[in-house]
Structures are given as structure tokens and as C-alpha cells.
Amino acid sequence: xxxxxxxxxxxxxxxxxxxxxxxxxxxxxxxxxxxxxxxxxxxxxxxxxxxxxxxxxxxxxxxxxxxxxxxxxxxxxxxxxxxxxxxxxxxxxxxxxxxxxxxxxxxxxxxxxxxxxxxxxxxxxxxxxxxxxxxxxxxxxxxxxxxxxxxxxxxxxxxxxxxxxxxxxxxxxx
Amino acid sequence: xxxxxxxxxxxxxxxxxxxxxxxxxxxxxxxxxxxxxxxxxxxxxxxxxxxxxxxxxxxxxxxxxxxxxxxxxxxxxxxxxxxxxxxxxxxxxxxxxxxxxxxxxxxxxxxxxxxxxxxxxxxxxxxxxxxxxxxxxxxxxxxxxxxxxxxxxxxxxxxxxxxxxxxxxxxxxxxxxxxxxxxxxxxxxxxxxxxxxxxxxxxxxxxxxxxxxxxxxxxxxxxxxxxxxxxxxxxxxxxxxxxxxxxxxxxxxxxxxxxxxxxxxxxxxxxxxxxxxxxxxxxxxxxxxxxxxxxxxxxxxxx
Numbered sequence: 371x372x373x374x375x376x377x378x379x380x381x382x383x384x385x386x387x388x389x390x391x392x393x394x395x396x397x398x399x400x401x402x403x404x405x406x407x408x409x410x411x412x413x414x415x416x417x418x419x420x421x422x423x424x425x426x427x428x429x430x431x432x433x434x435x436x437x438x439x440x441x442x443x444x445x446x447x448x449x450x451x452x453x454x455x456x457x458x459x460x461x462x463x464x465x466x467x468x469x470x471x472x473x474x475x476x477x478x479x480x481x482x483x484x485x486x487x488x489x490x491x492x493x494x495x496x497x498x499x500x501x502x503x504x505x506x507x508x509x510x511x512x513x514x515x516x517x518x519x520x521x522x523x524x525x526x527x528x529x530x531x532x533x534x535x536x537x538x539x540x541x542x543x544x
Numbered sequence: 545x546x547x548x549x550x551x552x553x554x555x556x557x558x559x560x561x562x563x564x565x566x567x568x569x570x571x572x573x574x575x576x577x578x579x580x581x582x583x584x585x586x587x588x589x590x591x592x593x594x595x596x597x598x599x600x601x602x603x604x605x606x607x608x609x610x611x612x613x614x615x616x617x618x619x620x621x622x623x624x625x626x627x628x629x630x631x632x633x634x635x636x637x638x639x640x641x642x643x644x645x646x647x648x649x650x651x652x653x654x655x656x657x658x659x660x661x662x663x664x665x666x667x668x669x670x671x672x673x674x675x676x677x678x679x680x681x682x683x684x685x686x687x688x689x690x691x692x693x694x695x696x697x698x699x700x701x702x703x704x705x706x707x708x709x710x711x712x713x714x715x716x717x718x719x720x721x722x723x724x725x726x727x728x729x730x731x732x733x734x735x736x737x738x739x740x741x742x743x744x745x746x747x748x749x750x751x752x753x754x755x756x757x758x759x760x761x762x763x764x765x766x767x768x769x770x771x772x773x774x775x776x777x778x779x780x781x782x783x784x785x786x787x788x789x790x791x792x793x794x795x796x797x798x799x800x801x802x803x804x805x806x807x808x809x810x811x812x813x814x815x816x817x818x819x820x821x822x823x824x825x826x827x828x829x830x831x832x833x834x835x836x837x838x839x840x841x842x843x844x845x846x847x
Contacts, residue, residue, distance in 0.1 A: 383554045433720065456720040458566075459795040460761040483797050485566075486579050510688060518615045519579025521687040522721055 395491065396465070396480045402442065402450055405467035405476045411442040411450055416541050418487055429504065430536040432529045440536055444462045448475065451534055455526040462523060466531060467501075472538045474502045477531060487520020490527060504535040568793045570804025570840040571768050572726045572754035575682050575692035575715045578612035578657055578846070594836040596825040597650045599737050602835070610678070619736030622676040624700065628656040630667040635822050655832040659737045660705060674702025686715040687722075688769040696728075704741075705736040722758040724766075727751065733778060735836070747778030754791065765792045768804060774819075774833055782819040785812045785829040787838065799845045806838040 396404065402411050416439040417428070423434045435456075442450040447470035456462040463481040468474060477499050479491045489495055498514050507513045511520070514528045568574060568588075576586050588606035603626060610620035636649035651663035661667050678698040686692030692715035700707040709732040716725045732748040750773065756766030770787040791804035812825030814820040823831025830836075 412573075435720075456722060459797070485797055486582065518687075519582060519684060525687050526720065 379537045394463075394481050396453060396478055398443040398465070398480075401452070401465035401478045401480055404464065404478050406444050406448065407451060409448075410445040412445075414441050415439065416441050416444045416537070418537075418541060422540050425540045426533060426536040429539065430518065430529075430533045432536075434533065439541070441542065449538065451537070452480070453534055454481075455530040456458075457482070458485070458522050463529060466529065466534050468534075468538055468542075472503055472535065472543060473515055474531065474535070476500060477527075480529075482521055482523075484520065487517045487523045489517045490520060490523055495524075499531055500512065502531065502535065504532075504539045506532075506535070508532040508535075550646070564735060566572065566795045566800040566844060566846075567802050567842050568724060568755040568756050568764050568791075568792045568795070569752075569766070569768055570802050570842060571770055571806065572752040573680075573686075573696065573711065573713050573728050574693040574724065574726045575686060575713050576682065577616065577680060577682055577694070578610050578617040580615045582613045582846065583609065583611045584846050586842060588840065588842050590840040591667050591840065592835040592838045595633045595654070595830040596635065596828075598630075598652075600630045600654060602629075602632040602656050603627045606798040608678075616682040618678075620678040620680075622700075624673040624676060624702070625671060626656065626673060627670045628667060630654055630657050636663075638821075643817065643821070653832070655736070657738045665735075671704075672702075673704065674700045676700035676707075679713055680713070681745075686717045687721065691716055703737075705802075707734045707735070719757075722764075723755070724757075725753070726757050726763075727753045745778050747775035749775070751772040756791065756793065762786070762794055762796060763792070764795070765790065767791070770806060770807065772833070773836075776818070778842065780816055781817045783812060783814045783823055783829045783833075785834050790840045798847075799843065801841070804840045808834060808836050 403406055423437065426434055427445050431525045440452040443470045444450055449468040451466045453466065454463045460483050465478045465480055466474060476495050482488060482491060495517060502508060508531060510521045510528050516524050567575065586608040590604040593601035603672060605625050607623045608620050608634055610827060612618050630652050632650040632652060632666050634653040635645040636651045638644045638646040647721040653663055653740065657667045676698055680694050680696045682694040684693040695715040695818055696711035696713055698709040709730060710728045714727040717723065728751060730750040734746045735743040736746065738744050744811060752765055752768065752770050754768040756764045758764040768789060768791050772785045774782040776782050786809040787806040788809055789801060789804060789806035794800060808828050812824065812827055812829035814824035814829060823829050830838060
């Protein structure tokens with residue numbers, strides 16, 4: 371039976387040893403300039419109250435994972451928000467730029483380390499969110515197209531944007 | 545054996561240089577498939593050991609290549625081979641009372657011991673078993689529908705046995721898809737070569753279920769449960785055996801690995817006279833089909 375334990379030891383060491391590379395496509399500064407070129411940004415972090423949290427979850431139908439939201443006020447009007455959603459293996463960090471009226475100006479994927487579905491970084495997929503508001507359906511295979519092999523990532527980004535639009539309505543608008 | 549070790553070592557070295565995908569369970573299938581146009585190479589290693597008496601240990605190897613024909617239809621081919629060591633592991637039959645065991649006497653046997661082997665001698669052999677084809681068709685996705693549902697079919701052809709296996713795969717996710725529950729309902733028909741020539745037909749009804757939670761990024765852990773029912777000639781219910789154990793999974797960008805352990809629970813039930821006499825022991829079911837401990841390692845590389 372000794373040989374069997376060698377076969378157990380090998381896999382265990384293989385599981386423990388390697389780790390994933392952390393790949394960041396865009397820093398916060400780069401994402402800010404990609405969405406709002408030439409603008410200046412003032413940090414305006416939001417700490418959600420339990421009442422706001424419940425209201426956001428009720429309005430969006432999406433669970434709020436973090437009470438603190440990284441938000442910047444954009445010169446000339448608008449909001450820049452950095453958010454993360456659960457990916458297949460790791461968190462997906464993305465940024466959303468909202469116009470003064472609360473509609474989506476643009477989204478940028480800052481970190482994506484999944485096996486499939488790198489196409490969510492493509493401008494064409496991200497462009498589906500432009501102009502969406504808290505009144506939009508924002509549902510996969512309805513007003514947002516799915517990407518083959520990356521259904522989980524697509525759904526979570528879509529849910530994330532829906533939640534951020536609810537954050538705007540409940541915590542930023544007024 | 546050496547070939548297997550070399551192959552696994554080479555595979556581990558190869559992937560350790562790539563960065564860090566996927567079976568989150570060791571035994572239970574989810575409805576996740578390889579996307580259209582993509583492929584995956586997977587290595588399975590299962591060790592299983594300990595019967596009622598003597599020594600019995602098997603290392604099963606499976607090399608798999610799977611390919612996404614469409615986003616909802618996946619085909620795979622497997623090479624199945626194993627190393628078997630068996631000695632005095634099954635109860636001997638009393639020649640004076642056929643159908644009953646001879647108390648205190650054991651012979652070498654079991655499902656993995658080749659037909660024609662002298663039961664009075666040790667069996668120690670590496671053997672290429674069979675080639676399997678697998679097709680999985682997904683009807684519902686757990687990410688878009690309330691429940692994931694897929695149908696599975698796998699025929700295997702080898703020199704000692706031929707198998708046909710059908711599965712219904714179910715999956716339900718919660719907590720942003722970090723908590724995953726899966727249920728597989730399986731039926732298998734097996735045609736095994738007999739000592740006197742000809743083939744013995746067996747039927748197996750099984751269900752596997754697992755619950756796994758992604759507790760930190762890349763890592764998930766859970767529990768798996770397996771209940772196996774054996775039917776002689778695919779009609780006579782011989783026994784029901786139960787297994788339970790933990791499983792841990794790492795998933796990265798280009799590869800994933802899963803390690804699981806199953807322990808047979810001493811709550812097995814033997815129904816036929818043959819199984820009550822030869823397979824049941826202290827609540828465990830051994831006989832030809834089962835061992836007490838199982839460890840399975842799976843590793844996949846996506847491309």
C-alpha cells in the first residue's frame with residue numbers, strides 16, 4: 371500500500387504549491403480615465419446603512435456583499451464606482467461610470483482571471499450596458515447577451531451593474 | 545505502474561509551470577460543460593483498498609480528453625487502466641455446501657481479478673481495461689434556470705467487460721453560485737467475462753450527491769455521498785452500500801484539481817443469499833464490488 375500513499379502525496383503537494391497570477395488590466399486611475407477622460411475625481415466612499423442595504427437588495431433583487439462602496443464624484447457631474455462580483459474562481463473587479471442622470475456611461479473590467487469568457491472585456495459586450503438605468507431589466511439573455519462558457523461571469527457582472535444602479539438611486543442620487 | 549507514475553509526474557510538472565479551472569466534486573458530476581470549441585485534458589487517479597480479509601488494493605487510472613461540440617453538448621474519450629493487488633480477499637465457498645462460505649478460508653478474487661486466475665495465488669497485475677466514450681447534453685443551466693439538468697451516456701468496451709452507463713445530472717447553486725449542490729442518478733449495465741467463458745450481466749443503480757462551498761477564492765470544499773445498489777443479472781437486488789467523505793477543490797485560470805475521500809459506512813444491506821453469505825461483513829459490503837476506502841484525485845487542464 372505504500373505506493374498508493376505516494377499517489378496521494380503527489381496530488382496534495384500539487385494542490386498546495388502553485389497559485390494563480392494576479393492580473394490587473396486596469397488600475398483605478400486608468401479605469402477613471404478610460405471612462406471619464408480628462409476629468410478629475412473626488413473620493414466619496416459610501417457606507418451603506420442596513421436600511422439602505424435592504425432597499426438596494428429589494429430594488430435590484432441582488433444580494434449586497436459589502437457595506438462599503440468605493441465611489442468617486444466626477445468633475446462636471448457623474449459618478450465613478452469600483453465594485454467586485456463573484457467569478458467562477460476569483461472575484462471580478464470592474465468599474466462603472468454613471469452619468470449625472472444615473473444612466474450607465476461605460477463599464478470597464480479591471481481584473482478577470484477566469485478560464486473562459488475573456489470576451490467580457492470586449493468593448494462590444496460592455497457596450498450593452500451603456501444607457502441602462504435602474505428602470506432597465508438587466509437580465510441575461512434578455513437585454514444582455516450571454517458569452518459562451520462564461521455564463522456565471524456574465525450573470526454576475528449584469529447583477530452587479532443592476533445593484534450599482536440601485537445604489538445610485540438609494541444612496542447617491544439625493 | 546511505472547508508466548502511470550511517470551505520466552502523472554510529467555503532468556504535474558507540466559501544469560505547475562502554467563498558471564492558475566472543472567469538477568468541484570471527486571465523484572459527483574455537475575452540469576458544467578466545456579464550452580463550444582474548447583477542450584480539456586483530465587487525469588483521474590482513484591485508489592481503493594481493504595476488503596474483509598487479506599489484502600486488496602487497486603489504483604485506477606483514467607485519462608480523459610473532452611471537447612465542447614456545442615455550448616450544451618460535450619463529448620469525451622477515456623482510457624481506463626489499473627493496477628491491482630489481491631490476496632486472500634474473498635471468502636472461499638464450502639465444497640460440501642455449495643452456496644455457503646467455508647468459515648475461516650479465503651481465496652483471491654474480486655471484480656478486478658481477471659477471469660482464469662488461480663484463486664489460491666496472489667494476483668498482482670497492471671491491466672489496460674477499456675476505452676470509454678462519454679456524451680453529456682445539458683437541458684437547463686444552473687446559472688440561468690432554477691435548476692441545472694443534463695443527460696449523460698457512457699459506453700465502455702474492454703477485454704474483460706463491456707459497460708453501458710446512463711446518468712441524470714442535477715445542479716442547484718446558491719450564494720452567488722459559491723454553494724453548489726449536485727445530484728446524479730445513475731444506471732449501469734455491465735457484461736463481465738466469466739471463468740467458464742461467456743458473460744455475466746450485472747445491473748447497478750446508484751446515486752451520488754455532493755454539497756460544496758467556495759470558502760475562499762479558488763478553493764472550495766464539501767461532502768459527497770454515494771449509495772450503490774447491485775443487481776445480479778440486472779434483476780436480482782443483491783445489496784445496497786453507502787459511502788460518505790470530504791472533497792476539496794482548487795480551480796485556477798487554466799487548470800484545476802480535486803481530491804476526495806470516501807469511507808464505506810457500516811450500514812450496508814445484503815439482500816440475496818449469495819451476498820449475505822459472501823459480501824456482507826460487520827455492516828460493510830465487500831464482495832466483488834466494494835472496498836472500505838476510496839481516494840480520488842482529478843486534475844484538468846483547459847485549453
